[in-house]
Amino acid sequence: MERIKQLQQRFADFLAQSDLDGQPTELYAPISYTLMQPGKRLRPMLCLLANDLFGGKEEDALWPALALETFHNFTLIHDDIMDKAPMRRGLPTVYQKWNSDIAILSGDNMLAMAFEFALKAPKGAEAARLLGKVAREVCEGQQYDLNYETQGNVSINEYLEMIRLKTAVLLATSLQMGAMLAGADPKNQQAMYDFGIALGISFQLQDDILDLYSDVEVFGKRHGGDIADNKKTYLYLKALELATERDRKRLTDLFKMHIDHDEDEKIAEVKTIYDRLHVKEAVEEVMAEYDKKAFAALDSIDLPEEKKAHLRSYAEKLAGRKK
């Protein structure tokens, strides 16, 4: 779609001309390093498309869009410290390339910058308020994620609430913020938010599937990283639900193993169990329900269908993504 490409280009230009430098270099170099990496720019795009949908002006939404992208990248920098992740997007993570003190501080600085950027918009105070709310929720989600690493039993509902907080609320807020900036009424803002929540949960479930079942060439990373890391993803939790007593015992044992075991063998064994239980199909069914919910929220908005076409096509591509 022409309009999607236009907005992507507009945001890329805006980002390129933004002055993200400062002193000392140690503090600011990681910020450009992170923000300038090619990425989907999902959150700014959702903000700009929602703003567009309700007839807002692009220039009123560019700073908030940058705020959302800056905020998202701050969370990645701090999460990578906690997860001890060496690589992201094929490049060394900030704490690996510099060190964890610099990663903490440049992340802090980005969080503050995100608020500064949001406040530059004509409706900056409201944008910053939305950012404050979502920032707390994302922190809560990350803390639940950390807790679940060591917590024995995690229910599917607990997992869904965790990914709602860690992933979905930021997509939802990006959409709501775009709508708010364009002057959409509270009902339509809420519909955009609901659209984003359902889309975001589906997005994360897709992530769980892609980790094991994607085309490696397209996905760009090896398969089964979540299994190697003993991550209790939806696939794993669904498998526990569907498994016989014996498989359940074997799965929980496998998910207690650490890197000293043969990783490939472990991943292969888990995959065999998942496949026997048709876990992938079961998760895809749940995803389809969330996608349905998402598009129902979009349908509920009282605007002509052709206005919604860009956002709909963008979200459809997201729902069917292969990486």
Next chain:
Amino acid sequence: MERIKQLQQRFADFLAQSDLDGQPTELYAPISYTLMQPGKRLRPMLCLLANDLFGGKEEDALWPALALETFHNFTLIHDDIMDKAPMRRGLPTVYQKWNSDIAILSGDNMLAMAFEFALKAPKGAEAARLLGKVAREVCEGQQYDLNYETQGNVSINEYLEMIRLKTAVLLATSLQMGAMLAGADPKNQQAMYDFGIALGISFQLQDDILDLYSDVEVFGKRHGGDIADNKKTYLYLKALELATERDRKRLTDLFKMHIDHDEDEKIAEVKTIYDRLHVKEAVEEVMAEYDKKAFAALDSIDLPEEKKAHLRSYAEKLAGRKK
């Protein structure tokens, strides 16, 4: 002064009735733990006193005052990770009591909360803008501080710029914010800011002196921690400036030693050199100049002297503090 005590009580009550709890507990317990510790509440007090000075209403400044205190405590939590500090205010630091992941995340959450609190004020957008600016500067100051740990030569001017960013700008912004909330004009806001910068630098120089020369009973911690940690404080830099070639060589050698040496011996030897060079007196002279500058800025404000009495007495007490 009655008014100072009133405002202290008002802020303590406000803090006590603020709902700082949330889920998950791991994320929020460190926040109450930190904010509820008895402390000077210096930044909220400066904000409330400046607001008072220009005839502002207390209730308009309480949220921003809490924002400043929350922001300050966020910086302590993250700094303690970087400095590997086991104790603060006589209690274990957050990363020691919990762990560094929780300290990173609860700090992040506090930074977001600080913006949320600031935005609750009638002039919330402007308060949040000031907070955004100062947050970046404090991050810059902390990064310089980290750099100076390993940088061979640090000049006195570099040190002053570092403590301006790390300490003084937050005191200055607290004063400016209070004045802004009360509707003070830009000239008076600037005078408050200048007052805070000079006061803040003097405050930090006093900190450097107290670390070695305070009454331990009053100060509450052992002497010479900065020397043990090889911190290039103003005392050290001034000593290098005043020292003979031989003393300079000895000092730089002593400041390369690590904990495997006898700490007390090292502290005693450095103190002997400082005393011989009259470093304490030299730093006190510099402090006196900053205090003079500070009170000149306060004098420049065109309000009757009796209006300024509370803030003046509060600042004087600060300048003459023993801990």
